Amino acid sequence: MKGVVLISGSGSNLQSLIDNANHIGLEIEAVISNKESAYGLERAQQANIPIHTINHQQFSSREEFDQILSQTIDQYQPEIIILAGFMRILTPEFTQKYTGKMFNIHPSLLPKFQGLNTHQRALDAGESEHGVSVHFVTDELDGGPIIAQSRVNVLADDSADSLAKRVLVEEHKLFPEVVHWFTQGRLTLKDSQAFLDGQAL
Ligand code: NHR
Ligand code: GAR
Numbered sequence: 120m121k122g123v124v125l126i127s128g129s130g131s132n133l134q135s136l137i138d139n140a141n142h143i144g145l146e147i148e149a150v151i152s153n154k155e156s157a158y159g160l161e162r163a164q165q166a167n168i169p170i171h172t173i174n175h176q177q178f179s180s181r182e183e184f185d186q187i188l189s190q191t192i193d194q195y196q197p198e199i200i201i202l203a204g205f206m207r208i209l210t211p212e213f214t215q216k217y218t219g220k221m222f223n224i225h226p227s228l229l230p231k232f233q234g235l236n237t238h239q240r241a242l243d244a245g246e247s248e249h250g251v252s253v254h255f256v257t258d259e260l261d262g263g264p265i266i267a268q269s270r271v272n273v274l275a276d277d278s279a280d281s282l283a284k285r286v287l288v289e290e291h292k293l294f295p296e297v298v299h300w301f302t303q304g305r306l307t308l309k310d311s312q313a314f315l316d317g318q319a320l
Contacts, residue, residue: 120302122199123192124150127206130159132224135291136203136298137166143299148195151188153207175207185213199301202256203294211258219308221256222301224294226286228252228268233261238279238286249273249282251290253297255308264313266306266320269293 122145124133133150140147150163151171163170171191178184184207192200202223214221227237229252232244241249250270257263269289273282300306305316313320 120144120199121146121148121195121197122201122298123148123195123197124163124201124203125188125205126150126152126157126159126203127154128157128159128204130157130162130204131287132203132290132294133159134162135295136201137162137168139295139299143295144302145199145298148197149191151191153184153205159204181208181210182212185210189213189216199298200256201294201298208260209256209258214256214258218257219255220301222266222297223254223256223261223263224290225252225254225261226283226290228270229254229261229265236279238282241273242277242279242282246273249286251286251293253293255313257311264308264311264320266300266313266315267293267297 124136124147126133136145147168149169149171151173152160153173153175155172155174160170173187173191175184198220200217200221228250232240248270250268252265252268254265255263271285271289300315307314
């Protein structure tokens, strides 16, 4: 299945998708970043994947940025759009266009800790468990139907960094697995509900 991956940073989740691409039936047609400095762009180039940078600062509105982003994506006619550490909030016009085929990995056990700085906020809240969620992207920020989660224990001496590292290990396993379900045609979105093999998740 043809896919496009959107990133903003290090791209370690992109790397896990690249490494598992054959096994999960994914062909990454392009990687798009809103930041020129994103290390994930180098990972894409190493893997001979075309890259695009669309600097959001050069647009006067989110709508204009999203229009160019959408045009760039559509050149590749992807069947799946993957947000892998992508850090720009997307407009409803954009998300509605790709409903049911756009996925995000979010570093918390949603619905807990939507938005940013999730690891520090989990520590501050005294959580004993933390983790990662993969969800369908809808216009509700971090609020689309949850598909799968992985958990980690919070340790007494954890910092936001040590916790983030342990969560990332789980991210790198979970995201390719969920993408594989979708490329196999097992995962669908219907009436704002995620289904795997016809069973509501
Ligand atoms: N867009 C929509 N409509 N719905 C979602 O569920 C989205 C989305 C865009 C990105 C990823 C999300 C995350 O997993 C994501 C999900 C960025 C922000 C944010 O506040 C919040 C959530 C997510 C990504 N971004 C700031 C902004 O003004 C910029 C922050 C920065 O550049 O560091 O866009 O956490
Ligand atoms: C990951 O932990 C991902 O879950 C999170 O950013 C990190 C990106 O790492 N995503 C968000 O916070 C989305 N707002 P990576 O670039 O190495 O994959």
